[in-house]
Amino acid sequence: MSYTVNTLRTMTRSCEMMRDRVKSVVFKPEDRKVLDLTFGPTAAAELVGRTPEALAKAEKEGRLSPPKQLGNGRRYYTLEDLTNIREALHIHPGKASDEDAVVVAVQNFKGGVGKSTVTKHFADYLALHGYSVLVIDCDPQASTTTMFDIQPESLIDEEKTLGNFLSPRSTFDDFRQAIHATAWPTIKIVPSSLGLQDAEWDLTATLREGGQAVREGLQRLRIGIQGVIKDFDVILLDPPPAMGFLGLNVMAAATGLLVPVPARQLDYLSTIHFMDTIADNIEILEENGTPVDYGFIRVVCSTYTPSKPGEADMWKMMQATYANFLLSQPILASEEIKNATQAFRSIYESKPSAAHATYQRCRDNLDSVFNEVLQQIREQWPSQSISKRANDAVTSVAA
Ligand SMILES: Nc1ncnc2c1ncn2[C@@H]1O[C@H](COP(=O)(O)OP(=O)(O)OP(=O)(O)O)[C@@H](O)[C@H]1O
Ligand SMILES: [Mg+2]
Structure with missing residues (x-):
């Protein structure tokens, strides 16, 4: 192998090792990105296109399960909760099923x-x-x-x-x-x-x-x-x-x-x-x-x-x-x-x-x-x- 190819390959290997080290710090040990997103009532309501009051009312009426709570009593929603809210309240922001992306x-x-x-x-x-x-x-x-x-x-x-x-x-x-x-x-x-x-x-x-x-x-x-x-x-x-x-x-x-x-x-x-x-x-x-x-x-x-x-x-x-x-x-x-x-x-x-x-x-x-x-x-x-x-x-x- 020529000097040039050898040098480039060595640099590549070294960079790959560094990249893996950076990723192991950024991501969880299993080396996959883990989304850990939570939303307060106002942000959650905005993302599903309703007011916080409308969500609270739906929760009171039993149409939605109540949000999770932190130790300090603050209520929060996860990404999965947003999907569940949209399903429960029939909120469908996307295209009709027979339309094209x-x-x-x-x-x-x-x-x-x-x-x-x-x-x-x-x-x-x-x-x-x-x-x-x-x-x-x-x-x-x-x-x-x-x-x-x-x-x-x-x-x-x-x-x-x-x-x-x-x-x-x-x-x-x-x-x-x-x-x-x-x-x-x-x-x-x-x-x-x-x-x-x-x-x-x-x-x-x-x-x-x-x-x-x-x-x-x-x-x-x-x-x-x-x-x-x-x-x-x-x-x-x-x-x-x-x-x-x-x-x-x-x-x-x-x-x-x-x-x-x-x-x-x-x-x-x-x-x-x-x-x-x-x-x-x-x-x-x-x-x-x-x-x-x-x-x-x-x-x-x-x-x-x-x-x-x-x-x-x-x-x-x-x-x-x-x-x-x-x-x-x-x-x-x-x-x-x-x-x-x-x-x-x-x-x-x-x-x-x-x-x-x-x-x-x-x-x-x-x-x-x-x-x-x-x-x-x-x-x-x-x-x-x-x-x-x-x-x-x-x-x-x-x-
Ligand atoms: N609004 C922004 N503020 C600060 N940094 C930005 C912003 N947008 C892009 N960058 C940075 O600019 C750099 C180039 O961006 P990006 O890789 O998205 O460009 P690209 O057009 O996809 O490049 P390529 O043509 O190489 O594919 C990246 O380092 C990115 O983090
Ligand atoms: Mg690019």
């Missing part, structure tokens, strides 16, 4: 713009609010997979992986078999695996064969998702930061697009290129027999520090140019998010790392951003839609 691609070709952070946090937000979610990690870097506590290396001997499914040499057709459980009862994941990069190469090789092989290669993910499209409310796709066959599969499978763009000049500029390339690629997909029509396209400012030089101007510029397509609230850059993700968690899963008020501000900010995306998603279900896409005209671009 909305498939949201959190897409931008630029690296490090917050795609995986948004995907993980949005999945947890949706689960907390009673939606069932499938996350599909289409990035060989596997950040989102790790955040959901699955080690991509653990799938190395598994045949039923996303990479194997997407490959033209696929040995199985039931996409359901690639789905794994997570610590969240209502979030499932199709993890990224080490073979995903190989699948990208195999798919790219179809270009040599052309015609039908390319058409099939572009639709693999879409076909897989079709098999489970009624089983979830929302399917989130986290693509790699590049436009190869994996990225094209994501674009072909999506029915809604969320584009994270930090309030930084270089990211803003590269997103112009991204939008143009997306339009070109959709034309390529359509020429190859894969019609693409997103129910919504929204840009989200994914990290914003108003006090940082230039960022307030960038935010104004984004408002002027993306107009109605920009979510009205930016995601604020936050140490809470950074610290939580370093511990393989979202802020919805972690306790405050600093003052409680700072944590709450961060959480309120994310809640209001994700609530806007959720409204777009709900509009896609005829049973939930309150209006149609009337407001989607860009009115102020270049005005």
